[in-house]
Amino acid sequence: MLIRRAERFKASDVTDETLYLNRRAFIAGGAAVALGASDVADAAAPPAGAPLKAERNEALSVKDAATKLESATTYNNFYEFGVNKDDPAREAHRLKTRPWTVKVEGLVHKPKTYDIDDLVRAFTLEERVYALRCVEAWSMVIPWIGVPLSALLKQVEPTSQAKFVEFTTLLDPAQFPGQKPGFFGGGLDWPYVEGLRLDEALHPLTLLTVGMYGQVLPNQNGAPIRVVVPWKYGFKSAKSIVRIRLVSEQPKTAWEKAASQEYGFYSNVNPNVSHPRWSQATERRIGEFRRRPTLMFNGYADQVGSLYTGMDLKKYY
Amino acid sequence: MSRRGRLVPKIVAWAIGLAPLAALAWWIGRAVWLNTDDLGANPISFITNLLGDWTFRLLLASLAMTPLRIVFGWGWPALLRRLLGLFAFTYAVLHFSVWILVDHFFNWGQMAEDVVKRPYITVGMLALLTLIPLALTSTTGMIRRLGARRWTRLHRLVYLTGVLAALHFIWLAKVGRTDQYVYAAVLAVLLGVRVVDWARRLARRAGKIPHPRPATPP
Numbered sequence: 001m002l003i004r005r006a007e008r009f010k011a012s013d014v015t016d017e018t019l020y021l022n023r024r025a026f027i028a029g030g031a032a033v034a035l036g037a038s039d040v041a042d043a044a045a046p047p048a049g050a051p052l053k054a055e056r057n058e059a060l061s062v063k064d065a066a067t068k069l070e071s072a073t074t075y076n077n078f079y080e081f082g083v084n085k086d087d088p089a090r091e092a093h094r095l096k097t098r099p100w101t102v103k104v105e106g107l108v109h110k111p112k113t114y115d116i117d118d119l120v121r122a123f124t125l126e127e128r129v130y131a132l133r134c135v136e137a138w139s140m141v142i143p144w145i146g147v148p149l150s151a152l153l154k155q156v157e158p159t160s161q162a163k164f165v166e167f168t169t170l171l172d173p174a175q176f177p178g179q180k181p182g183f184f185g186g187g188l189d190w191p192y193v194e195g196l197r198l199d200e201a202l203h204p205l206t207l208l209t210v211g212m213y214g215q216v217l218p219n220q221n222g223a224p225i226r227v228v229v230p231w232k233y234g235f236k237s238a239k240s241i242v243r244i245r246l247v248s249e250q251p252k253t254a255w256e257k258a259a260s261q262e263y264g265f266y267s268n269v270n271p272n273v274s275h276p277r278w279s280q281a282t283e284r285r286i287g288e289f290r291r292r293p294t295l296m297f298n299g300y301a302d303q304v305g306s307l308y309t310g311m312d313l314k315k316y317y
Numbered sequence: 318m319s320r321r322g323r324l325v326p327k328i329v330a331w332a333i334g335l336a337p338l339a340a341l342a343w344w345i346g347r348a349v350w351l352n353t354d355d356l357g358a359n360p361i362s363f364i365t366n367l368l369g370d371w372t373f374r375l376l377l378a379s380l381a382m383t384p385l386r387i388v389f390g391w392g393w394p395a396l397l398r399r400l401l402g403l404f405a406f407t408y409a410v411l412h413f414s415v416w417i418l419v420d421h422f423f424n425w426g427q428m429a430e431d432v433v434k435r436p437y438i439t440v441g442m443l444a445l446l447t448l449i450p451l452a453l454t455s456t457t458g459m460i461r462r463l464g465a466r467r468w469t470r471l472h473r474l475v476y477l478t479g480v481l482a483a484l485h486f487i488w489l490a491k492v493g494r495t496d497q498y499v500y501a502a503v504l505a506v507l508l509g510v511r512v513v514d515w516a517r518r519l520a521r522r523a524g525k526i527p528h529p530r531p532a533t534p535p
Binding site: 068074075085258274282 | 419
């Protein structure tokens with residue numbers, strides 16, 4: 001693999017930064033206690049940014065230096081909070097991540113509704129440092145924490161008719177201001193729907209994610225639970241998931257509905273297939289000055305290339 | 318208008334033209350020497366967007382001066398038209414320079430491909446090109462040398478600049494963004510006022526509408 005060796009950040013760096021970045025929440029929490037605030041539900045929920053322990057899976061981690069936590073939590077595409085990069089960080093406090101349930105249903109033998117806390121306890125979490133490539137030609141390196149999605153799917157036992165997995169994000173304009181109808185209309189057809197082929201969903205790299213940088217997933221990064229599919233453009237990795245449905249037909253995704261010629265169902269990272277409006281040959285790694293070449297399947301060609309043997313990736317972009 | 322009366326709008330126009338550059342210099346300085354996060358996680362994109370936004374705003378400001386005269390009969394806007402236009406040109410050149418020098422770092426092959434294959438970049442380049450003859454002929458000496466009529470005809474090119482700039486923004490904006498249409502709507506109003514004024518003058522010349530002012534000054 002063409003992944004550059006770079007000095008890995010130390011766990012202590014991350015912890016320091018975490019405490020530093022959450023100083024306001026810490027102070028606010030202290031103030032709430034001092035004032036005798038009685039919002040019990042909020043107090044009981046593990047706050048975004050609380051420490052979350054997980055063993056790193058070195059074999060499935062890239063060796064590049066992780067992006068600064070501050071960049072990863074302030075430069076986000078999460079249209080439910082707004083279309084600008086700084087909207088998610090500013091609006092994230094509106095999202096209530098407890099109580100939260102995820103329905104797993106459709107073409108399965110054992111449909112089940114998971115409470116988020118039970119789900120986190122039911123599996124062994126692991127940390128994986130993945131490259132993240134946005135369709136807008138920028139990239140980051142993020143240490144995610146989660147479980148392979150395949151572990152969850154095995155529990156519900158997909159039937160033989162199941163061919164695709166459909167993810168649905170929470171629909172609630174009160175918590176997601178971006179879902180309110182805009183002045184010019186615009187935006188996406190909510191709720192956000194994404195999908196994977198079943199074999200993609202079962203691939204060991206596909207991570208059901210509940211944390212990053214050694215802490216509970218911040219709201220602006222898709223709390224409380226999201227998927228991460230590192231060889232596809234970032235928008236394929238659905239955030240704040242409330243439903244996972246196994247289906248026989250290819251799901252119609254939110255971005256396909258909005259602009260199918262720009263955002264295909266597969267959307268594998270591919271330097272040779274341009275977006276209609278810009279080239280995908282290079283990318284800007286956040287924190288770096290020069291552009292770097294984009295790698296086939298975002299550098300995961302060895303692991304996932306075989307999923308697409310014989311497929312015309314220009315046609316199935 | 319008194320000399321002081323003329324001075325105030327000019328000072329305001331200079332301030333508007335220089336303030337974004339001053340802010341940008343301040344943020345870049347802080348980011349470089351104090352390692353602050355004023356420019357966000359993607360500074361190059363931030364700077365490019367800021368320069369592009371201000372190019373369009375100043376271009377629209379320059380294009381708004383004549384309509385202000387037409388609609389309200391004010392004299393002072395005419396004094397600012399050139400200044401605002403030259404500021405727009407300055408920001409356009411900076412916007413373009415960041416793209417060449419910083420974003421693509423002289424990757425000529427990639428840039429040439431972008432200009433040819435990406436319509437939003439094609440029209441953006443064209444918009445900049447149309448501004449060059451206007452900037453070059455902006456001096457009083459050049460106006461005299463060209464003659465008022467030829468100069469005026471040449472400077473109508475700025476209407477095309479406005480349309481190309483609007484297309485540049487509309488074609489690059491992602492789904493869900495709406496400010497590109499606000500800019501385009503403002504441009505449409507500014508050009509629309511001219512069209513209406515032109516049609517009225519044409520009709521007046523044909524004798525259909527009486528001249529609003531008396532033939533001899535009172």
